[in-house]
Amino acid sequence: xxxxxxxxxxxxxxxxxxxxxxxxxxxxxxxxxxxxxxxxxxxxxxxxxxxxxxxxxxxxxxxxxxxxxxxxxxxxxxxxxxxxxxxxxxxxxxxxxxxxxxxxxxxxxxxxxxxxxxxxxxxxxxxxxxxxxxxxxxxxxxxxxxxxxxxxxxxxxxxxxxxxxxxxxxxxxxxxxxxxxxxxxxxxxxxxxxxxxxxxxxxxxxxxxxxxxxxxxxxxxxxxxxxxxxxxxxxxxxxxxxxxxxxxx
Amino acid sequence: xxxxxxxxxxxxxxxxxxxxxxxxxxxxxxxxxxxxxxxxxxxxxxxxxxxxxxxxxxxxxxxxxxxxxxxxxxxxxxxxxxxxxxxxxxxxxxxxxxxxxxxxxxxxxxxxxxxxxxxxxxxxxxxxxxxxxxxxxxxxxxxxxxxxxxxxxxxxxxxxxxxxxxxxxxxxxxxxxxxxxxxxxxxxxxxxxxxxxxxxxxxxxxxxxxxxxxxxxxxxxxxxxxxxxxxxxxxxxxxxxxxxxxxxxxxxxxxxxxxxxxxxxxxxxxxxxxxxxxxxxxxxxxxxxxxxxxxxxxxxxxxxxxxxxxxxxxxxxxxxxxxxxxx
Amino acid sequence: xxxxxxxxxxxxxxxxxxxxxxxxxxxxxxxxxxxxxxxxxxxxxxxxxxxxxxxxxxxxxxxxxxxxxxxxxxxxxxxxxxxxxxxxxxxxxxxxxxxxxxxxxxxxxxxxxxxxxxxxxxxxxxxxxxxxxxxxxxxxxxxxxxxxxxxxxxxxxxxxxxxxxxxxxxxxxxxxxxxxxxxxxxxxxxxxxxxxxxxxxxxxxxxxxxxxxxxxxxxxxxxxxxxxxxxxxxxxxxxxxxxxxxxxxxxxxxxxxxxxxxxxxxxxxxxxxxxxxxxxxxxxxxxxxxxxxxxxxxxxxxxxxx
Numbered sequence: 025x026x027x028x029x030x031x032x033x034x035x036x037x038x039x040x041x042x043x044x045x046x047x048x049x050x051x052x053x054x055x056x057x058x059x060x061x062x063x064x065x066x067x068x069x070x071x072x073x074x075x076x077x078x079x080x081x082x083x084x085x086x087x088x089x090x091x092x093x094x095x096x097x098x099x100x101x102x103x104x105x106x107x108x109x110x111x112x113x114x115x116x117x118x119x120x121x122x123x124x125x126x127x128x129x130x131x132x133x134x135x136x137x138x139x140x141x142x143x144x145x146x147x148x149x150x151x152x153x154x155x156x157x158x159x160x161x162x163x164x165x166x167x168x169x170x171x172x173x174x175x176x177x178x179x180x181x182x183x184x185x186x187x188x189x190x191x192x193x194x195x196x197x198x199x200x201x202x203x204x205x206x207x208x209x210x211x212x213x214x215x216x217x218x219x220x221x222x223x224x225x226x227x228x229x230x231x232x233x234x235x236x237x238x239x240x241x242x243x244x245x246x247x248x249x250x251x252x253x254x255x256x257x258x259x260x261x262x263x264x265x266x267x268x269x270x271x272x273x
Numbered sequence: 274x275x276x277x278x279x280x281x282x283x284x285x286x287x288x289x290x291x292x293x294x295x296x297x298x299x300x301x302x303x304x305x306x307x308x309x310x311x312x313x314x315x316x317x318x319x320x321x322x323x324x325x326x327x328x329x330x331x332x333x334x335x336x337x338x339x340x341x342x343x344x345x346x347x348x349x350x351x352x353x354x355x356x357x358x359x360x361x362x363x364x365x366x367x368x369x370x371x372x373x374x375x376x377x378x379x380x381x382x383x384x385x386x387x388x389x390x391x392x393x394x395x396x397x398x399x400x401x402x403x404x405x406x407x408x409x410x411x412x413x414x415x416x417x418x419x420x421x422x423x424x425x426x427x428x429x430x431x432x433x434x435x436x437x438x439x440x441x442x443x444x445x446x447x448x449x450x451x452x453x454x455x456x457x458x459x460x461x462x463x464x465x466x467x468x469x470x471x472x473x474x475x476x477x478x479x480x481x482x483x484x485x486x487x488x489x490x491x492x493x494x495x496x497x498x499x500x501x502x503x504x505x506x507x508x509x510x511x512x513x514x515x516x517x518x519x520x521x522x523x524x525x526x527x528x529x530x531x532x533x534x535x536x537x538x539x540x541x542x543x544x545x546x547x548x549x550x551x552x553x554x555x556x557x558x559x560x561x562x563x564x565x566x567x568x569x570x571x572x573x574x575x576x577x578x579x580x581x582x583x584x585x586x587x588x589x590x591x592x593x594x595x596x597x598x599x600x
Numbered sequence: 601x602x603x604x605x606x607x608x609x610x611x612x613x614x615x616x617x618x619x620x621x622x623x624x625x626x627x628x629x630x631x632x633x634x635x636x637x638x639x640x641x642x643x644x645x646x647x648x649x650x651x652x653x654x655x656x657x658x659x660x661x662x663x664x665x666x667x668x669x670x671x672x673x674x675x676x677x678x679x680x681x682x683x684x685x686x687x688x689x690x691x692x693x694x695x696x697x698x699x700x701x702x703x704x705x706x707x708x709x710x711x712x713x714x715x716x717x718x719x720x721x722x723x724x725x726x727x728x729x730x731x732x733x734x735x736x737x738x739x740x741x742x743x744x745x746x747x748x749x750x751x752x753x754x755x756x757x758x759x760x761x762x763x764x765x766x767x768x769x770x771x772x773x774x775x776x777x778x779x780x781x782x783x784x785x786x787x788x789x790x791x792x793x794x795x796x797x798x799x800x801x802x803x804x805x806x807x808x809x810x811x812x813x814x815x816x817x818x819x820x821x822x823x824x825x826x827x828x829x830x831x832x833x834x835x836x837x838x839x840x841x842x843x844x845x846x847x848x849x850x851x852x853x854x855x856x857x858x859x860x861x862x863x864x865x866x867x868x869x870x871x872x873x874x875x876x877x878x879x880x881x882x883x884x885x886x887x888x889x890x891x892x893x894x895x896x897x898x899x900x901x902x903x904x905x906x
Contacts, residue, residue: 324694330693330694330697332697392891392894392895393894395894395895395898396894396898396899398693399631399637399693399837400833400837400898400899400900402637402693402697403637403829403830403832403833404833404890404894406826406829407826407829407830407833407887407890408887410823410826410887411883411884411887414883414884415880415883415884417883418876418879418880418882418883419876419880420876421876527822527826531639531697531701531704534694534697534698534701535698535701538694538698542694568709568710568712568713569709570705570706570708570709571705571706571709571710571713573702573705574702574703574704574705574706574709575702575706577698577699577701577702577705578684578699578702578703578706580698581691581695581698581699581702582684582687582699585695
């Protein structure tokens with residue numbers, strides 16, 4: 025399958041005696057949004073960390089754009105085109121919104137080892153940063169200190185920074201959290217169009233968004249993928265209904 | 274921001290006008306005092322690149338101050354004795370030329386900072402503080418136990434080193450050299466803070482994971498920052514040694530490392546002029562309180578406690594308002 | 601070098617090691633429980649030594665001197681904990697470094713003000729002075745042997761305290777989860793004061809014990825403090841076991857290096873060069889050991905990986 029952009033093959037993770045992930049395999053294909061859902065504590069965060077390189081799996085393989093990246097760290101995976109957003113914002117809170125996006129542009133298209141020229145005067149970086157802010161609808165907030173943003177806006181900023189990297193695959197950890205109904209509708213519309221630029225592995229609790237966006241859904245329960253398929257397949261899957269949707273209803 | 278600019282301009286004006294006044298009223302002692310403040314400020318500005326922008330609390334910067342001092346001491350002592358530093362594989366003579374001494378001081382303290390940083394940055398937080406402190410102490414003990422350059426007694430240089438076209442023995446001329454270097458480094462630091470490097474380094478202080486996620490290695494940023502920081506503090510050490518025409522292991526002492534941090538704290542962390550204000554206040558306090566009481570460190574200690582507990586923005590913070598906190 | 605001389609040096613290293621442990625234990629406990637880096641721990645070492653010297657001078661009793669050292673250091677520790685240190689728990693490390701650096705200045709100058717700049721002397725009591733003959737014919741000072749015994753006893757006591765007593769359970773719980781033990785009804789600020797005073801008392805006792813074999817003077821605490829930091833970095837922050845292993849490693853390395861390196865260098869250098877190069881290198885040995893541990897295990901031998 026040549027259209028697989030990101031794949032996880034048979035990875036596991038255990039903390040002491042507790043096994044957090046058991047032989048998880050999933051893939052992300054060109055042009056799709058693949059949603060990963062599951063109750064809290066199912067191991068979604070662990071899986072994201074393993075994909076992004078901040079935790080090493082005890083076995084198995086992570087492949088990005090056809091290359092085995094299991095041995096690479098977060099920095100190297102980002103350089104290979106992994107665009108990640110965080111559930112709990114990881115932003116330079118004392119810096120302005122614009123500085124945060126410029127940082128992304130810097131990571132993607134320039135060396136940070138430049139010591140003299142004002143980074144805000146570098147037109148190529150500005151262009152990338154402004155475009156990204158525009159796309160997520162944060163252009164008006166460019167000069168605001170990041171700590172003054174609402175939680176939803178921080179989530180949008182996370183997406184904007186990921187955009188500047190022009191990644192080959194997005195991994196987004198609950199981008200809708202804290203957005204509210206209107207905000208989440210806007211972001212849903214935006215992500216809908218984004219999948220053609222690069223596929224998205226979407227971890228999300230907002231089921232409206234998941235059902236509206238996902239081409240495929242995988243359900244993770246107790247560190248195991250119990251079902252994987254289209255929206256309709258998942259809706260009608262007995263195991264899912266029992267294990268997951270059951271306690272939502 | 275605006276108020277801070279006024280503070281900064283006043284500081285620059287004071288650094289120009291005060292020695293000018295001292296020179297016109299023929300008070301060389303005050304010029305020497307001002308030179309000391311300027312050199313301490315330079316050491317603090319150096320540390321502040323690592324500490325203020327990068328968040329790296331180094332408690333071992335005396336290592337670089339001392340290495341700069343010994344670079345001067347070793348080169349000048351060989352030159353004044355007409356005794357080459359070594360003869361094989363080639364003859365290396367000492368020198369009395371300041372620019373060459375500065376270069377050697379900057380390179381040697383930079384190399385040391387690179388090595389110490391490479392090891393210390395494998396950790397963070399409290400470990401980093403303890404390890405930098407320990408490496409500083411290592412050089413202190415080494416300088417005491419290595420007898421070739423005076424050991425515990427240190428090294429005296431009879432005549433201040435030379436700078437082309439200047440009479441360095443004239444206090445005001447040596448002051449001009451030092452303050453010019455300070456201004457040059459301040460200009461460099463203010464550029465660096467706004468350049469891609471400063472942006473990325475500041476972000477790495479606030480969220481290392483954010484920086485990693487955009488494909489930039491915080492370790493490399495911090496190592497480069499630590500090295501530049503060590504180089505500048507090393508230059509300050511060479512100037513300090515030339516001011517006193519004397520180097521000794523006390524330049525490596527942990528108290529000095531602490532004092533360099535104190536300059537930054539008094540002035541205000543992450544402010545461009547923080548260490549400059551801090552060093553001026555420190556030297557003034559030392560002069561004024563030191564004249565009043567033998568035990569002036571008690572008052573310094575109390576003042577520090579008050580600043581840490583109740584005025585976290587330092588003096589510039591008090592004067593210019595809180596721009597940002599450092600946590 | 602004769603085996604007897606070597607055995608003597610091993611004992612010296614052990615003696616240095618256990619005293620370093622007594623210093624490092626307090627530091628690592630305070631860091632483990634409260635997350636605080638305390639530069640003024642060396643000042644408490646000094647306070648203990650001065651209190652012991654003053655009381656020994658006034659009463660002539662070494663035992664009373666030790667009691668005074670413990671009491672003075674614990675009281676000083678409790679005092680600074682209540683006045684200053686507890687305001688620092690939620691601060692960043694920079695503030696902790698600066699405030700405890702300020703405390704060093706205050707303690708050092710205050711002590712100089714009270715006792716003057718000249719060193720005091722604390723004598724080893726008669727019943728502990730003189731050498732004893734150990735198996736194998738080794739003549740070794742009884743006092744140093746006593747230090748080793750006291751150090752090991754303290755280590756044993758601390759392990760028992762941490763693993764067996766109610767206070768120990770609270771300390772271990774505090775390392776894991778502050779909110780949790782607060783929720784369980786433990787008075788956390790009292791616990792912190794007790795832990796801090798305990799660490800201070802240990803530092804003061806070490807100061808008094810070591811003060812009897814070197815001079816008691818202002819500034820005596822900081823070199824020991826920094827070596828204790830090396831011990832903690834090697835052993836791993838927060839680990840009492842790590843502090844013990846690290847302290848013994850550092851004590852042996854420092855003592856044996858100082859004796860063996862010059863001897864080693866004499867094999868291929870002339871005597872005076874060998875002894876100066878040897879002692880210069882020996883002065884750096886523990887830091888080189890620390891660097892080695894950092895390369896191998898950045899969080900120390902027994903530290904939790906982060």
